[in-house]
Amino acid sequence: MRVYDVIDAKKRGETLGEEEIAFFVREIANGGAQDCQIAAFCMAVLLNGMTDEECFLLTREMVKSGDAAPRPRAEGVYADKHSTGGVSDSTTLILVPVLASLGVKCAKYSGRGLAHTGGTLDKLESFTGLRVDLSPEEFERQVEEVGGAVSGQTEKTVPADKRMYAVRDVTATVDSIPLIAASVMSKKLASFADVILLDVKYGDGAFMKTAREAERLARLMVSIGKSAGRRTLAAVTDMNAPLGDNIGCNAEVNEALQILRGEKQNRLSELSFFHAAKIVQAISGCGKEEAFAAVRESVASGAALRKLAEIVSAQGGDGKEVYGAFPLAEGRHIIRAAEEGYVQMSALALGRACAALGGGRAREGDTIDHTVGILLKKREGSPVQKGEPLAEVCHNGNAEEGIALAESAFCVSDKKIKCRPLVYAFFGGERR
Ligand code: URA
Numbered sequence: 563m564r565v566y567d568v569i570d571a572k573k574r575g576e577t578l579g580e581e582e583i584a585f586f587v588r589e590i591a592n593g594g595a596q597d598c599q600i601a602a603f604c605m606a607v608l609l610n611g612m613t614d615e616e617c618f619l620l621t622r623e624m625v626k627s628g629d630a631a632p633r634p635r636a637e638g639v640y641a642d643k644h645s646t647g648g649v650s651d652s653t654t655l656i657l658v659p660v661l662a663s664l665g666v667k668c669a670k671y672s673g674r675g676l677a678h679t680g681g682t683l684d685k686l687e688s689f690t691g692l693r694v695d696l697s698p699e700e701f702e703r704q705v706e707e708v709g710g711a712v713s714g715q716t717e718k719t720v721p722a723d724k725r726m727y728a729v730r731d732v733t734a735t736v737d738s739i740p741l742i743a744a745s746v747m748s749k750k751l752a753s754f755a756d757v758i759l760l761d762v763k764y765g766d767g768a769f770m771k772t773a774r775e776a777e778r779l780a781r782l783m784v785s786i787g788k789s790a791g792r793r794t795l796a797a798v799t800d801m802n803a804p805l806g807d808n809i810g811c812n813a814e815v816n817e818a819l820q821i822l823r824g825e826k827q828n829r830l831s832e833l834s835f836f837h838a839a840k841i842v843q844a845i846s847g848c849g850k851e852e853a854f855a856a857v858r859e860s861v862a863s864g865a866a867l868r869k870l871a872e873i874v875s876a877q878g879g880d881g882k883e884v885y886g887a888f889p890l891a892e893g894r895h896i897i898r899a900a901e902e903g904y905v906q907m908s909a910l911a912l913g914r915a916c917a918a919l920g921g922g923r924a925r926e927g928d929t930i931d932h933t934v935g936i937l938l939k940k941r942e943g944s945p946v947q948k949g950e951p952l953a954e955v956c957h958n959g960n961a962e963e964g965i966a967l968a969e970s971a972f973c974v975s976d977k978k979i980k981c982r983p984l985v986y987a988f989f990g991g992e993r994r
Pocket residue numbers: 646647727736741742743745746
């Protein structure tokens with residue numbers, strides 16, 4: 563068998579068998595397949611699709627390409643949550659300490675922001691000295707001792723995905739449902755979580771533009787998780803407007819801290835508590851009300867905030883910083899409503915604006931400015947008077963492009979806006 567034959571078969575719309583998929587993934591991981599061949603394969607999948615069985619086999623072989631994270635010795639059920647990426651989504655910073663404070667062990671491998679989306683690892687690095695490059699042994703020990711850890715994956719975790727994703731990123735082949743499903747689920751299955759909650763975003767700030775596409779992706783990932791024997795839950799959630807009110811690393815961490823201190827309630831707290839309660843329900847078998855009450859109590863009692871301080875300290879950061887606020891850039895520009903009406907906004911334009919201010923990266927390895935960002939003063943659908951502030955841009959100069967993008971993110975409609983529900987669909991969680 564040659565790499566060429568597998569590409570040719572997919573190009574002709576054939577269904578690939580176990581042997582062909584295993585061979586192709588091995589060739590990606592060992593360098594036998596060239597970048598141009600990986601690109602051709604990905605484009606053939608994007609255009610011709612894959613059956614659910616092919617996608618499961620692709621995922622399984624990708625997992626085999628690397629070293630699975632060792633399962634900690636401590637007994638218990640391990641949980642993980644994954645978002646497909648969006649703007650102002652700091653749910654991990656809230657969910658992990660909430661769950662860990664309730665005794666649910668949270669082993670969370672996260673990523674960095676790319677293009678217009680934010681990344682949890684970047685946000686965590688707002689804490690002075692905090693490390694996100696824990697070795698598998700450090701990660702395992704921290705989950706055991708503290709109950710929660712958030713770190714980047716190592717070079718050895720699913721190397722086939724690392725290579726394939728880098729090629730997809732520059733060949734317009736990211737937005738293929740089977741390729742996204744295999745990429746996300748290979749990384750989830752390489753970890754030891756027993757319960758996996760997937761937050762699949764749809765809308766202008768997400769990879770999936772419509773709720774129907776997001777639901778297809780979510781159902782495919784749930785079926786892959788289930789076939790691998792993991793309890794997999796999925797929520798399809800709105801990403802047409804930013805989830806929280808703050809965009810930018812320090813600003814988003816400040817908002818998560820306010821929520822954990824019980825000082826703020828908004829769509830970000832609503833979704834974080836929803837996810838946490840769903841995981842508690844799945845693990846303990848308790849009812850919805852009981853799960854929500856436990857989550858709210860962990861915040862009201864300060865237990866979740868104290869747990870975050872512990873996690874930050876365990877990862878080399880300064881745990882006392884959870885009681886303060888991180889600095890924002892001093893340059894300010896206020897975006898005002900051009901007329902009276904109802905606010906509309908684009909998560910994509912706001913994410914791009916933050917990146918253009920220096921808060922995001924165009925390519926892997928770029929450094930980012932944690933202090934820049936955008937603070938929303940009105941939400942999607944809010945009534946507004948002419949001249950009222952819609953948002954505040956925090957910048958460090960040289961900000962024309964970022965400000966122009968942020969201005970372009972808003973418009974005011976003379977008609978009432980029908981707000982979309984935060985959670986469009988929720989399913990999964992059955993045992994195999
Ligand atoms: N996130 C991933 O990890 N992989 C994808 O393909 C898309 C989003």
